[in-house]
Amino acid sequence: MKLYVYDHCPFCTRARLAFGLKKQPFDLAIIMEGDVETPTRLVGKKMVPILQKDDGTSMGESLDIVAYVDGLSGERLFAGKDEAVDAWAKDAWPLLLKLIIPRFTKGDFPELATPEAREAYRLREEKAFGDLEALMAGTPGFIAELGPKLEALASLLEGRTAVSLSDITLWPLLRSLSIVKGVSFPTPVFVYMKRLESEGGVPLLFDQAI
Incomplete structure (x- = not known):
């Protein structure tokens, strides 16, 4: 899996943190600020983060990515809220x-x-x-x-x-x-x-x- 992000973006950090806490391996890819082509090709518009799954499909929206990563293996960590x-x-x-x-x-x-x-x-x-x-x-x-x-x-x-x-x-x-x-x-x-x-x-x- 490959996660496309801006390093500074707190919404991207959500997805990165979820991968880390779940000990789920992934490749990190930085999208340049002016790069419109890459995110548009992946999800149809300029946005981050974007997760490119192993099956080649892609998804956006940070909390959707978090939920997907949480469900890949083991007990769900991110179900509850404070x-x-x-x-x-x-x-x-x-x-x-x-x-x-x-x-x-x-x-x-x-x-x-x-x-x-x-x-x-x-x-x-x-x-x-x-x-x-x-x-x-x-x-x-x-x-x-x-x-x-x-x-x-x-x-x-x-x-x-x-x-x-x-x-x-x-x-x-x-x-x-x-x-x-x-x-x-x-x-x-x-x-x-x-x-x-x-x-x-x-x-x-x-x-x-x-």
Whole structure:
């Protein structure tokens, strides 16, 4: 099986994490930001992630891919949900976007390896989110607003060891947030991030924090 992704994309990270947690082998393929032909050939439109199955057919939509991978072997890991964790992710997502999107356009991601691809991505995100440099300038205020939210999340993750579908949606958000320099992650959150990094085989982004 081959999984087509953008490295920075949290929705793609969902699928990568599912493969890792299920210990299911796969080939990882990066789609360049400006590549319209590959995803269109596979699923009829420009989107990621895309899973090309062993039978040659392809499927999109991150949670559909997660469900497919979960059913390939062994006990299903991602059947249940944690409503409190899901509510936290939904509430925090708009604030996280203000922090992560401008940094994604500057990050060292293979899908942005050419100047043309990076500029295409920057323009796309600027159209969606407005002045990206203004968002960068607002970082101190955004981080201050995020602090209490992370403390609330810490109480939800304290001692957490089980894995559910909620982790498939939460952990990619925290991975994305690890590209933001200056964020202080409470210990239970940091321990959770590092545990699933190890178990899922998807690296966090601390090494390129901006």
